[in-house]
Amino acid sequence: MPTFGEDVSIFANEDALREDWLPETLPEREAELEQLHYALAPATRGSTPHNVFLYGKTGQGKTAATSAKLTELEDYAENQADLDLTVVTFSCENITSSYTLASKLVLDITGSEPRGYDQHEVFSRLFDALDAIGGTILLVLDEIDNIGMSDDILYSLPRARSKGQLTEARVSVIGISNDFQFRDNLSPKVKDTLCDEEIEFTPYNADQLTSILRRRVDVGFVDGVVMDGTIPYCAAKAAQEKGSARQAIRLLYKAGELALQRDRESVDEALVDEAYGVLERERIEDGLRNLTVQDTLCLAGVVSLECKDAAPGRTKHVYREYERVSDMTGDSTLVQRRVRDHLQELDMQGFLMMQTHNRGPEGVHYYTFSLNVDLDTTLAVLADNPRYVSIADTLRTTARRHDRL
DNA sequence: ACTCCACAGGAATTGAGGGGTG
DNA sequence: CACCCCTCAATTCCTGTGGAGT
Numbered sequence: 001m002p003t004f005g006e007d008v009s010i011f012a013n014e015d016a017l018r019e020d021w022l023p024e025t026l027p028e029r030e031a032e033l034e035q036l037h038y039a040l041a042p043a044t045r046g047s048t049p050h051n052v053f054l055y056g057k058t059g060q061g062k063t064a065a066t067s068a069k070l071t072e073l074e075d076y077a078e079n080q081a082d083l084d085l086t087v088v089t090f091s092c093e094n095i096t097s098s099y100t101l102a103s104k105l106v107l108d109i110t111g112s113e114p115r116g117y118d119q120h121e122v123f124s125r126l127f128d129a130l131d132a133i134g135g136t137i138l139l140v141l142d143e144i145d146n147i148g149m150s151d152d153i154l155y156s157l158p159r160a161r162s163k164g165q166l167t168e169a170r171v172s173v174i175g176i177s178n179d180f181q182f183r184d185n186l187s188p189k190v191k192d193t194l195c196d197e198e199i200e201f202t203p204y205n206a207d208q209l210t211s212i213l214r215r216r217v218d219v220g221f222v223d224g225v226v227m228d229g230t231i232p233y234c235a236a237k238a239a240q241e242k243g244s245a246r247q248a249i250r251l252l253y254k255a256g257e258l259a260l261q262r263d264r265e266s267v268d269e270a271l272v273d274e275a276y277g278v279l280e281r282e283r284i285e286d287g288l289r290n291l292t293v294q295d296t297l298c299l300a301g302v303v304s305l306e307c308k309d310a311a312p313g314r315t316k317h318v319y320r321e322y323e324r325v326s327d328m329t330g331d332s333t334l335v336q337r338r339v340r341d342h343l344q345e346l347d348m349q350g351f352l353m354m355q356t357h358n359r360g361p362e363g364v365h366y367y368t369f370s371l372n373v374d375l376d377t378t379l380a381v382l383a384d385n386p387r388y389v390s391i392a393d394t395l396r397t398t399a400r401r402h403d404r405l
Numbered sequence: 406a407c408t409c410c411a412c413a414g415g416a417a418t419t420g421a422g423g424g425g426t427g
Numbered sequence: 428c429a430c431c432c433c434t435c436a437a438t439t440c441c442t443g444t445g446g447a448g449t
Contacts, residue, residue, distance in 0.1 A: 099433060116425025116432050294436085315412075338437055340413075364445040366412055410447080418439080425432065 009222050010260050010267070016220035017253040019246065022067050023215070028208045029061050032199050036069045039197040040172075043085060043136050044076060049172040051158055051194050055180055056201025059244025062176050065201075066140060073138075084135025091142040098153035101141075102126045109133070123156055127165045134168040144175040145182035151190050158193045203243030209235035212245050213252060221256065226267045230255075233269045237276065251275055284373045287349060288381045293331055296382075298342040300325045300391055302352055302369050303378055307399035312355060312368035315340055325391055343369055376405060 015021055026033060032054075039050040054062045070087050077085035090108055095101045102122045107113035109129040114122050130137055139157070147153070157173055160166040175194060177183065186194070204212065213231045234255070238248035252267070254275035259267045291299065301322030305311040313321075319336050326333045334342075347354035353372040358365045371378065379399070383392035399405045 097434075103433095114425090115423075118425095118432055121432090292436095334436090335438060337414085337439085341437095364412065364443085406449100408447105408449080410445105412444090414442090416439100416441080419437085421435090423432105423434080426430085427428100 010225050010256050010265075011220060012222045013219050016216055017249060017256070019250075021216075022064055024068065026061055026065055026068060028204060028212060029065050029201070032061075032201060033065055033069060035197065035199045036065060039199075040069065040073055040138070043073065043138070043172075044080075044083070046083070048136065048161075048170040049138065050197045051173045051175075052197040052199060053175045053177070053183065053194055054199045054201065055177045055183060057203060057242055057244065058178050059242065059246030059248075060201035060203060061245060062201050063142060066174060066176065070138065070140070085138070086133050086135060087138045087140065088133075089140040089142065092144050092146045093142075095146050097147055097150040099150070101147055102153050105129075105139075119152070123153070124165065127160050130160075130171055131166055131168040135170070137169050137171045138174060139171055140174045140176070142176045143178060145177040145179035148182075149185065151186055154186070154190045154194050204239065204245055205243065206232070206236045206239035209239055209243065209245060209248050213248055216249055217252070220253075221267070225256075225259075225265065226252070227269075230267055230269055230272060234272050237272065250279065254279055281374075281377055284351075284377050285381050287351065288378065289385075291346075293387070294334060294338075295342055295346060296388065297326045297329070297331060298322055298339055299346055299351055299378075300382065300388070300395070301339075302343070302346075302371055303375070303382075304395055304398070305369075306371045306375055307395045307402060307404055309402045309404055312353070312370035314366055314368050315343070318343065318369050328391055328394070329387065343367075347372075375399065 011017070036052065036054075039052045041049070043049040054066065056062055067089075070089075074085065074087060077083045088105075088109065090105060092101060095104060099119050099122060102119070102125075103114050106122070106126050106129050109126075110132075114125050117125075144154075154173065154175070156165075157171055161170060173194060183191070183198075210232050213235055217226050217231060231252075234248055234252050238244055238251060241247065251272060252275075255267050255271040258271050258275055258278070259265075264271070288296070288299075298318075301318045301320075302311065302313075304321035304325060305313040305318060310317065315336070319339055322339055323333055343352060344354065346352040347369070351371070351373055353370045355368050355370075356365055357368065379392050379396050382388040383396075396405065
């Protein structure tokens with residue numbers, strides 16, 4: 001039994017390895033920071049900063065860069081008597097439309113949420129709230145791609161002042177997006193205004209990830225704990241996937257924790273490999289647990305194909321399995337059209353692998369689906385839930401018969 | 406050559422569920 | 428209370444297209 005306080009010293013400052021740690025410098029993002037700087041600079045001259053749109057995959061330093069630059073700007077503004085600057089940062093997680101975004105923004109600023117009103121009224125309350133703050137307002141909308149096609153607010157915000165809906169405040173929008181396509185799908189009128197400055201964050205390569213990791217290790221770990229080759233190894237592993245700094249750091253942190261558990265005094269490549277496995281499993285487990293009933297049943301349809309060694313299978317075949325599975329649980333059976341949508345969502349979340357098969361350049365195409373995560377783990381997680389335990393058992397038996405386990 | 410089928414995906418609609426106003 | 432706002436999952440209908448069958 002471990003005792004508190006008797007840990008081998010591995011971590012010097014564990015906070016530096018956590019998700020929410022914001023580095024003070026981002027040498028790998030010099031160019032992007034400079035672009036951001038010039039976009040915001042008008043604020044220091046008493047004018048409205050440009051609207052900026054930052055895009056790039058997760059873990060590329062978009063949020064960190066924005067936060068670093070804005071802190072710098074806020075510090076500057078603090079010492080200038082005639083500069084009234086407010087930064088409002090808002091994460092659009094779970095926000096699916098302009099309407100909810102506006103209403104949640106009002107909640108964020110004023111503390112009360114307008115609901116049940118029409119969109120026009122909600123927008124105008126948002127403008128009132130912004131006017132009440134006054135001065136120059138930088139509105140940072142993180143993960144803005146969540147609002148999808150409904151982008152009215154992105155059109156209205158930058159124009160509110162010229163339309164007289166805002167009188168006291170000057171508002172600039174800084175949109176941060178993980179989704180490259182989001183930009184293309186914006187309506188043309190929004191693209192015009194919001195995207196007058198665009199900053200793209202391309203994925204870090206292995207060398208850049210190595211430098212980033214090295215700085216974190218210097219702060220986070222005790223000197224000499226992390227072996228020489230471990231950092232580049234970790235970086236290479238992360239670069240191979242998405243080039244995400246977040247993932248690279250998470251990996252190293254997990255490896256450190258494993259080292260602690262094992263009473264090791266150093267972190268080596270084998271531990272990184274192990275940490276990788278642990279994180280992957282956690283990812284699947286969390287993901288599966290958060291799926292809705294129908295999502296899970298659709299997934300189970302594909303799992304069923306896998307167990308019969310019939311994957312990848314076409315939509316039709318998945319649907320047949322889905323019908324069997326949902327019969328077993330007694331849940332309502334959806335129409336095929338809807339199941340297709342669920343399958344596509346599961347593909348986007350990485351649980352399924354959806355392949356397009358084309359026949360002819362433009363015309364008829366069809367999809368096949370296969371499981372993109374470990375079958376055994378998936379069955380285990382399904383069996384954890386009483387609702388699906390009978391499915392999991394049946395499928396496991398089938399899988400054994402077909403030598404899939 | 407013609408018709409029918411399979412399939413993806415867009416659009417419109419519905420009904421439940423959250424909440425408003427007068 | 429009647430009637431309004433918006434969201435979300437789901438259904439229904441429709442369109443476009445190549446391939447199979449006749």
